[in-house]
Amino acid sequence: ALATPALAQGTLPEIRWRCASSFPKSLDTIYGAGEHVAKRVAALTDGKFQIRVFAAGELVPGLAVADAVQGGTVECAHTASYYFVGKDPTFAFDGAIPFGMNMRQTSAWLNAGGGRELLRDFFAGYSMVSLPAGNTGAQMGGWFRKEIRTVQDLNGLKMRIGGFAGNVLQKLGVVPQQIAGGDIYPSLEKGTIDAAEWVGPYDDEKLGFQRVAPFYYYPGWWEGALNLSFYVGKSKWEELPQQYKDALESACRDSTIETMAKYDVQNPQALRRLVAAGTQLRPFPREVMQACYKAAFELYDETAAKNENFRKVYEPWKAFRDSQFQWFRVAESTFDNFVYFMHAQEQQQRR
Template sequence: MDRRGLFAGAAAAGTLALATPAVAQGALPEVRWRCASSFPKSLDTIYGAGEHVAKRVAALTDGKFQIRVFAAGELVPGLAVADAVQTGTVECAHTASYYFVGKDPTFAFDGAVPFGLNMRQNNAWLQAGGGREMLREFFNGYNMVSIPAGNTGAQMGGWFRKEIKTVQDLSGLKFRVGGFAGNVLQKLGVVPQQIAGGDIYPALEKGTIDAAEWIGPYDDEKLGFNRVAPFYYYPGWWEGSLNLSFYIARAKYEELPQVYKDVLESACRDSTIETMAKYDVQNPQALRRLIAAGTQLRAFPREVMQACYKASFELYDETAAKNAAFKKVYDHWRAFRDSQYQWFRVAESGFDNFGYFMQAQEQQQRR
């Protein structure tokens, strides 16, 4: 046998022996966690982001670290999962942080904020731009660790029972909308409603609410909103991307061996990529089906978008003036956003917009 091949084989075997026995030979503990999701099982992609983490963690630890995911309502209501982690009812939760802006509006930055960052930009801020470091201190105050675990990308503006043509059409509108966006829209006369996903359809059907936003075509089609509201608006300016999070009780997180912490980080990052890929495949197909079934696609008028933009940044300034935690994160986020927008206008937007224009021209010519 070639000596170099022999040494290479021995080295590889030695590396494998060092890499796997720590888990396989029982040197690390058995860990069993319960995870409360904010989402129903019927929404297989967003709920599945939490299950993906659980499966990857189990696979990477030879089954020693097990996380069992429970759908919204199985252990606790979907909007109560943060409290469940804090009180020790569960060890962790999979959720969207903007559900908890009632506790503190700073939560929104871990999920989505109006006229914020797209998926790429948000991921850059959290993973490499200092965003997680900025949020870590805030979550420490709630005895929780938050790890990004999934993303929906840019969302739709929602389903409306009547058309929105002017800013005045927003006045008195009862709108199911999550997070900080509800506070923004309230400045324009909207009556925001915080309703969990599974309860939106009956509220819209009965007229208890006039409009509702959820995620995008794939999930919205599953929930049947097109059957009770004809107008489908875009874009969801309050969610240029929605980062999903794994909330973990800090004491439980600190008990983990470092290798389990690393595995959890890896699984959560993998879930983000997987979830975004699935939505990018599923949403175009679902939107075509919805339009074919009679859905009327509408863009929010520029006048409405501009009014919402102005109201958003007024509210940021008002909130920062009275909330030190919010101001600290907002100042960092705003500077990062400004830098990202300058760059994306040059390369990404230039490339994307030209391609979209040419593809539209080609479609016209083929008709």
């Protein structure tokens, strides 16, 4: 017989947490991923476990949320881990690594491929637990005032790009700029910067970059997928009744399904509008991609040589990525490429 546990639900505590988001409300999908977690947790606990989400800047600045969780100012946060590569580049594995893995592969690593265990140890050093909660998929390469035709065109380019990707591009002469979302448009308009990357069509369109930079490059090779993270203070996590831990974990996974589906529905619509309004789509030239790829893996080797945290995650991550690519090159990518090829043919015939 299935016995009901002795602890009746009526005895579960009422808990109210504050969650600091790294995102503004205007980015409704990515900010919404954190709100979705909160909504599901409340629904799953009959409203007893309440998480209130605050937009970037309401409690703490968007890039200060890790400190706020670590220091106990808030119980939890919703963020992108690569914002904190300045503390330790190892954070990037929990968000995105340039030329890393796509959404499925990242999720496989984090949920069943050993990534969770490796990162648990790393995050414990910051007194935090990090749960995957949302994903953007592959992002765009951003907006450029001039075309990029050769690797030399990167030299001296002032580009708004953050974190680890900025370090990669620096090796090729790019001058990376850290600029908050709201300030990118005027900088691009005035020509203070030459290029800026943000997320993908749906989010980029809202900031209006198409009006001041005609060339929209792809792919955002620094974010083949961006895993979003729900940070919880470690002691707060440990205090939770098991049922609330389960609710939070399932709510985060629910949010990943929800957010990825929303982006995949919204991005094609936005891209169509952008192209109809004159945006010129450009793939990065292969030569440029290859130079960046080489620079990226040089950077990882250099980083692993001097940072033991990074090395401990990088080696198994890279082996996992190898194994994923071997498999995805067989069934997945052959399927995708074939149906895209047929789709392209049909589009041409319609014209």
